[in-house]
Amino acid sequence: MNIEQANALSLPEILQKIGCVPVKDKGNDLWYLSPFREEKTASFHINTIKNVWYDFGSDRGGDVINFAQSYLQSQSEDYTPADALRWVNNMMLSPVSILYVPRDKPKETKATLTLSTVFELEHNGLINYLESRRISLALAKKYLKEVVVNNNNTGKKFHAIGWQTVSEGYEVRNKVFKGCIGSKSISFIRGKQIPAVEIHVFEGIMDFLSAVSEQKGQQFVGDAIILNSVSCLPQAFPYIKNYHYRSLYTWLDNDTAGLLATQALKELAEKEGILTFQAMNKSYSPHKDVNAWHMDKPKV
Template sequence: MKKLMCTEAKQIDMVEYLASLGHHPQKVRNQDYWYLSPLREETVASFKVNRRLNVWFDQGTGKGGDLIDFGTLYFNCSVSDLLQRLSQYHPGPAFSFHPHSGSGDRRQSAASFAGEKKDTPDNKIVVLDTRPLAEQSLLNYLQKRSIPLEIATRFCREVDFLLYGKQHTVIGFQNKAGGYELRNEYFKGSSSPKDITFIDNRTEQVAVFEGFFSFLSLQTINSNKQAPLSNCLVLNSLSFLEKCRPLMEQYKQVHLILDRDNAGRNRTRLALEWDASKYIDRSDFYHGHKDLNDWLVHLYHSQSIGPRMGKRL
């Protein structure tokens, strides 16, 4: 499939694209569509898309731009990688590659879509089936993220889910309430209910992760370690950090392995303010990278994984 050019990608309607990722407006005022930010956790919608201009602005971070700016932040990837994603994405009922247009029919259709109630079945993720990881595209994605299959198989499942009448197959990481974090190369979302994942290795320490690929990365880095790893708390959402404080306080040491973006750094600083002797910022280990998995991928690609893997978190 031919790779999209930036000019073509910027014509993709942002409202439809956000819907394809499972994000829907909380309110619509004229051409302004307001969302709970897809880039961070919040309870009041402050992420605005102006559909006429096809641009976005996140009031919580002060960032904004076009679809390219959004996609590279959302997927933590390069422009080239994003264009590849967009080129290979299969359009669904709520997503198409037609140029953004200000026609009357288009606006009427958009208003009608945005006015639908959020609890309609089509725009909710419905998990259909789970099974051991086997789909080749998912195995290729794990390889791209430098996660060995034997490690992913221990903690993840292959999940079929339905969204907007279309079935998708992804990697699923289950939380303690039975919901799943859902990922493949072209999709990032979660099924309800949203919750944390806790792995109890019966130690006096706990390592805290923002997302499950950082957790899988730690398992990869320490795969040859004989002693049991610390307990692991995967937040699946930074909004759960403060709610998990009573759980974390039960342990002698809490190792913070959060993302090195603004949101992750802010939550790390908050925890250090609680008790700097208990909470330890371990992000210096992957300094210069967004998160632990980004560090791991970089090392594999630079063919320097051997000597550095002797270092343990």
Template structure:
């Protein structure tokens, strides 16, 4: 990896992959706990407009490469520029997955209110998709959202992701608020050997209904959109899963996502990738299949 390329890797993505989330968000500045000290006061500042950083606790800062060097040094590793470039290549290798999917640009929606889901039209929308009412409280909220492009408010079903963004659904549209990320749902088994990957929350809930269950035994990742594939890989790598079930669409994007994921996930020791989409052919998605076959069952695997 060339140093010019390394400097373009968003530091925010690297920090996320290291398990760090911003505690404060000012204009163009994200504030974190220091990854280089035990200080419980947030001292690490990320300047998103320049992709640079400074940590007052350790009195250091700089570029993406200099962050990598500081991280390696803090963990007792060799930390030359060459070492940093190698580390950045390894941690960001899957970022190219997102580039394979180009979602349409959307306005920066602003959430005005987050409420329990009670609106009749939104509940009917879930009924139409054969989503059982017993799942609503755990997974959905009713959002009032401002669209700055039209200067209007609209109501939508909100499904939260791991970065506190939302997938937005209503009878007229499917949209997203920033930041974009996957949603992770822990299964009933404390240290499961299986991970299930879904395009959206409706496919996940369709499988629960088809198994007459409230949770899966294994963990689940909801992509929310295919451009979150790199985010999903970061959750799966090095955890020790033995089985990865892909419940993706029977569509061009679904096939592409499975094709891209398979060689990357195959690098994990003992992980077996299982494509499940043949179970719901000729329907495009698992939810489409469930809408037309609401009494059928899919056994545990």
């Protein structure tokens, strides 16, 4: 695919691929909540006849490649024309099922919360929270940090566990809060084998840590992707497609969104041809997720 071919692709279809649907449909004029930021009033417009877009919130617009560049920039990714072309090609090859995975929103925006400090886990409240989820401190310290977060609206600070994302932001969580610092994106965890031939996809970090706990704390041989939200599933595709992986395992929730995301990844494996696929959710059914199953098991 070249740039001219990419610009001939339907912008509404590309928006669907990243989970955006119009909130106003006026025939040839479609209005969306901007894919570049969190907002409550639709400010992103597509003219379907000209196949062009304009984002009133950032005062910019253009064609398909311009959109891909702006979207990649908003996700803190490289956004040269070559990067945009590669992204568009990957998106158009992704399974259609991804269109119907519901999006969820972080409780706070990146403008509200900022990161103060990052250090080793030591806060008793956070350690107790991890223990309540049946995650040992020794295991947690391998993958998690303690972070101090500033709430710029209230001027207050709070402690949370944190783990880094591929966009160099942080997912943060404690007993009463779950959110992110920076752009919402996936996390990638390298396995024992390099290069790995297996890739495991989890929805949340607690599910991943629970699966590792079930292996007596032993690191996965294969690599792992933590989605941090099913809405981030499209970001995982470029990490799986056309790589050295031969097996794809999914550990997603036993709910509608999780099952749809599982189906989307199954379709990806089938399209790749060389990827064997295994959904692990039956192994922790009827529980909703891996962590709930892990917590319900008798202590040994």
